[in-house]
Amino acid sequence: MAQYSRISGSVGLITLSNPPVNALSAAVRQGIVDTVEKALGDPQVKSVVICGQDGIFCGGADIKEFGKNMSGPPLIPMIHTIECATKPMVAAIEGSALGGGLELALGCHYRIAHSKARLGLPEVTLGLLPAAGGSQRLPRLIGVPAALDLITTGRHVTAAEALQLGIVDQVTDHATVDAAVKFALSVAGKPLDTRRISTYPCPHVSDVDALCENVMQKVRKSAHGAIAPIACVQAVRAAATLPYTQGMEREKELMATLYTSGQARALQYSFFAQRAVSKWRIPSGARWDTSTPRPLHKVAVIGLGTMGRGITVALAQAGLPVITVETHEKQLMEAKRAVSDMLNRGAKRRGVAPPLDKISYSCNLQDLADVDLVIEAVFEDMTLKKKVFRQLSAVCKPGTLLCTNTSGLDVDQLASQSRNPELVVGMHFFAPAHVMKLLEVVYGPQSSPQAVATAMQLGKKMGKVSVAVGNCRGFVGNRMLKLYTEQASFLLEEGATPDLVDQAIEEFGFPMGVFKVSDLSGLDVGWRIRKEEKLAGLSVASGQSTRIREGRRYSPLADLLCEQGRFGQKTGRGWYQYDKPGGRVARSDPWLHHFLEEYRAQHGLVARHIDHQEVLERCLYAMINEGFRILEDGIAAGPEDIDVIYVFGYGWPRHRGGPMFYSGMVGLEKVLERLEHYYQAHPDVPHLQPCRLLRRLVARGSPPVHKWREVIKNLHSQL
Numbered sequence: 001m002a003q004y005s006r007i008s009g010s011v012g013l014i015t016l017s018n019p020p021v022n023a024l025s026a027a028v029r030q031g032i033v034d035t036v037e038k039a040l041g042d043p044q045v046k047s048v049v050i051c052g053q054d055g056i057f058c059g060g061a062d063i064k065e066f067g068k069n070m071s072g073p074p075l076i077p078m079i080h081t082i083e084c085a086t087k088p089m090v091a092a093i094e095g096s097a098l099g100g101g102l103e104l105a106l107g108c109h110y111r112i113a114h115s116k117a118r119l120g121l122p123e124v125t126l127g128l129l130p131a132a133g134g135s136q137r138l139p140r141l142i143g144v145p146a147a148l149d150l151i152t153t154g155r156h157v158t159a160a161e162a163l164q165l166g167i168v169d170q171v172t173d174h175a176t177v178d179a180a181v182k183f184a185l186s187v188a189g190k191p192l193d194t195r196r197i198s199t200y201p202c203p204h205v206s207d208v209d210a211l212c213e214n215v216m217q218k219v220r221k222s223a224h225g226a227i228a229p230i231a232c233v234q235a236v237r238a239a240a241t242l243p244y245t246q247g248m249e250r251e252k253e254l255m256a257t258l259y260t261s262g263q264a265r266a267l268q269y270s271f272f273a274q275r276a277v278s279k280w281r282i283p284s285g286a287r288w289d290t291s292t293p294r295p296l297h298k299v300a301v302i303g304l305g306t307m308g309r310g311i312t313v314a315l316a317q318a319g320l321p322v323i324t325v326e327t328h329e330k331q332l333m334e335a336k337r338a339v340s341d342m343l344n345r346g347a348k349r350r351g352v353a354p355p356l357d358k359i360s361y362s363c364n365l366q367d368l369a370d371v372d373l374v375i376e377a378v379f380e381d382m383t384l385k386k387k388v389f390r391q392l393s394a395v396c397k398p399g400t401l402l403c404t405n406t407s408g409l410d411v412d413q414l415a416s417q418s419r420n421p422e423l424v425v426g427m428h429f430f431a432p433a434h435v436m437k438l439l440e441v442v443y444g445p446q447s448s449p450q451a452v453a454t455a456m457q458l459g460k461k462m463g464k465v466s467v468a469v470g471n472c473r474g475f476v477g478n479r480m481l482k483l484y485t486e487q488a489s490f491l492l493e494e495g496a497t498p499d500l501v502d503q504a505i506e507e508f509g510f511p512m513g514v515f516k517v518s519d520l521s522g523l524d525v526g527w528r529i530r531k532e533e534k535l536a537g538l539s540v541a542s543g544q545s546t547r548i549r550e551g552r553r554y555s556p557l558a559d560l561l562c563e564q565g566r567f568g569q570k571t572g573r574g575w576y577q578y579d580k581p582g583g584r585v586a587r588s589d590p591w592l593h594h595f596l597e598e599y600r601a602q603h604g605l606v607a608r609h610i611d612h613q614e615v616l617e618r619c620l621y622a623m624i625n626e627g628f629r630i631l632e633d634g635i636a637a638g639p640e641d642i643d644v645i646y647v648f649g650y651g652w653p654r655h656r657g658g659p660m661f662y663s664g665m666v667g668l669e670k671v672l673e674r675l676e677h678y679y680q681a682h683p684d685v686p687h688l689q690p691c692r693l694l695r696r697l698v699a700r701g702s703p704p705v706h707k708w709r710e711v712i713k714n715l716h717s718q719l
């Protein structure tokens with residue numbers, strides 16, 4: 001777990017060895033303690049280099065050990081021993097030095113990094129703080145403002161930035177261990193008093209209280225209820241105001257609170273869930289490790305509206321040649337300008353050249369004859385999309401993958417229009433497509449393993465978190481979202497206001513409430529779909545009750561606002577009012593409140609008091625219940641898939657893990673009991689009826705989320 005050798009006559013070389021990231025498991029910590037002792041006790045050794053096996057220094061503490069009984073030597077005294085050593089200790093950093101890995105390096109007297117290495121203290125993203133002295137050493141080394149930035153955001157820095165900040169002493173483009181050994185030889189025998197970071201005074205800041213308060217305010221605003229960033233500020237403040245030993249006590253105290261918190265559990269679950277979804281497997285038996293993606297040399301995007309533009313930018317930024325197609329020259333040129341602007345802005349931010357030459361523009365579908373993959377992003381209209389798929393099928397070379405960005409139309413129907421339905425999958429991006437991290441890859445019963453593997457790999461190349469999901473209306477994300485927004489509308493009918501509902505949702509941790517999101521995306525989008533589905537507009541059968549569709553409760557509130565031209569931010573009016581069309585700041589609208597009162601009076605509804613708890617239970621539990629149905633139907637492979645979709649695509653607060661994880665935190669019995677209660681109160685809302693899987697999990701004693709797959713498997717095998 002840590003190997004020891006002596007090289008160049010007098011340099012002890014300690015190599016951490018715990019693939020794939022050399023995490024500091026109990027065995028690795030023991031290995032370090034033993035090898036350090038050996039090196040320090042060897043009279044031939046004059047200096048020591050610590051490195052990691054397989055091109056990575058260390059990914060930090062072993063996250064899998066958290067929450068279990070810790071065994072093996074603790075990190076803090078181990079790092080302390082290294083810092084106190086009387087022989088120079090040099091960290092040779094390749095790949096990553098993260099969390100405990102960087103803390104170990106900060107205990108060394110010198111740090112040499114490869115130019116491609118990344119360094120950081122990302123503990124905050126796991127609901128923790130750097131608790132092996134990182135919160136106390138880093139501010140002493142690089143100053144309080146820079147340490148606050150790195151520790152509260154968890155961002156990784158490049159070797160170049162690390163050098164500039166003073167985290168590393170030297171950056172090399174060559175073999176890192178060789179450079180570190182050479183360096184170690186050069187510093188052998190030199191005094192180390194000025195190299196022990198824990199003995200440094202924290203660089204002076206003129207008003208540390210004001211600085212920390214300022215950062216604390218910013219952090220509170222962006223944390224949406226997460227506690228770790230706040231503890232990180234408190235820990236750095238301790239470094240700036242207390243002697244090292246007292247600062248370490250404070251670090252330990254703060255860590256103890258975080259370590260056992262539900263938020264840390266949720267964030268660590270989310271870390272592994274994100275990795276679990278990349279190991280996809282689908283009901284046909286195809287899976288990530290047995291399916292080979294096909295190479296993509298050239299891809300195409302059809303339809304350069306909101307989504308097509310973002311997708312094109314993301315493809316070009318991923319280095320892929322893209323050919324784009326629009327209907328008319330005017331739309332094409334307008335889109336070209338917009339895409340070029342987006343690429344230029346992105347390139348400026350990253351300090352690179354804009355990949356404008358990767359994109360070509362056309363109004364002719366025939367130009368797609370030689371592409372390997374097409375992403376269709378035309379209007380959400382089944383007839384149009386079918387036509388486009390037929391045309392593509394005729395134009396593209398055999399073997400071209402045809403992908404649709406539909407938000408929820410039936411991918412199988414589109415596949416049926418193609419000569420090769422096995423080469424059709426959904427690639428459901430989220431707006432703005434060059435920014436949002438989520439991609440739902442929608443497979444149908446005929447989709448080939450290669451088609452799924454290629455779409456998943458393309459997503460990864462584009463920097464997305466890709467989740468493979470089955471085909472159904474709305475797939476996973478939008479299918480659940482429908483239940484959430486529907487409950488929010490019902491609550492308005494029953495006496496709530498958009499302000500009250502949004503406040504409850506935002507206090508829960510969503511960046512924006514449901515009605516603010518609706519105003520931002522535009523109420524007209526859903527209205528158009530409901531009109532097509534004959535739920536709204538003139539096609540609603542005359543004599544049909546306004547509040548019932550297909551025998552179920554229906555809220556026409558959003559349709560009524562659209563009929564008034566209230567489409568949200570774009571028209572300056574929606575669920576809220578804005579100072580002008582396109583305005584961004586939502587203000588409560590007395591007109592809307594009056595409208596709701598009239599609506600209730602017209603339908604004989606009596607407004608009652610609704611509190612935040614009811615808002616959360618109704619909106620979130622309805623959505624969670626649908627999540628269980630999705631698992632029951634086999635549309636998502638496991639709860640992790642749903643949770644990743646919600647965290648990366650729908651603003652679900654990461655420190656709450658995702659809707660399915662959250663239901664386990666609340667207690668499945670409680671979720672079941674509340675759903676039963678609300679279903680009894682609203683029997684005309686069938687979606688509130690607790691589903692079979694939820695009942696079964698409760699009957700099985702509410703197992704933890706990682707055990708649900710077994711219950712789901714049993715349920716499927718009985719069907």
Ligand SMILES: CC(C)(COP(=O)(O)OP(=O)(O)OC[C@H]1O[C@@H](n2cnc3c(N)ncnc32)[C@H](O)[C@@H]1OP(=O)(O)O)[C@@H](O)C(=O)NCCC(=O)NCCSC(=O)C[C@@H](O)CCCCCCCCCCCCC(=O)O
Pocket residue numbers: 020021023058059060061062063064075096098099100101103122123126128129130131132134255256259260272275276
């Ligand atoms: C390192 C990476 C950047 C590599 O990325 P890459 O894309 O190459 O690979 P993957 O991300 O796919 O990972 C491959 C594989 O490895 C697994 N893995 C990665 N990192 C870890 C890890 N740190 N531990 C375990 N496993 C890891 C990953 O899951 C993949 O495997 P899988 O099977 O899932 O496919 C990238 O991986 C990355 O970013 N990793 C995480 C880096 C990170 O966040 N590090 C910080 C870890 S936390 C930490 O270091 C804490 C320290 O500050 C130490 C604190 C001391 C703790 C002492 C405890 C005191 C408790 C006191 C309280 C007592 C309370 C009481 O009980 O009273």
Ligand SMILES: NC(=O)c1ccc[n+]([C@@H]2O[C@H](COP(=O)([O-])OP(=O)(O)OC[C@H]3O[C@@H](n4cnc5c(N)ncnc54)[C@H](O)[C@@H]3O)[C@@H](O)[C@H]2O)c1
Pocket residue numbers: 302303304305306307308325326327331377378379380381384388405406407408428429430431
């Ligand atoms: N807007 C979103 O938030 C969002 C999110 C996810 C998925 N989607 C889905 O993405 C698709 C596109 O949505 P959008 O919001 O970008 O629509 P949009 O109206 O902004 O753009 C559609 C574009 O397609 C072009 N077009 C229409 N027919 C065409 C054809 N035959 N050939 C070439 N171009 C054609 C139009 O000129 C227009 O520029 C829809 O299926 C939608 O459901 C949208």
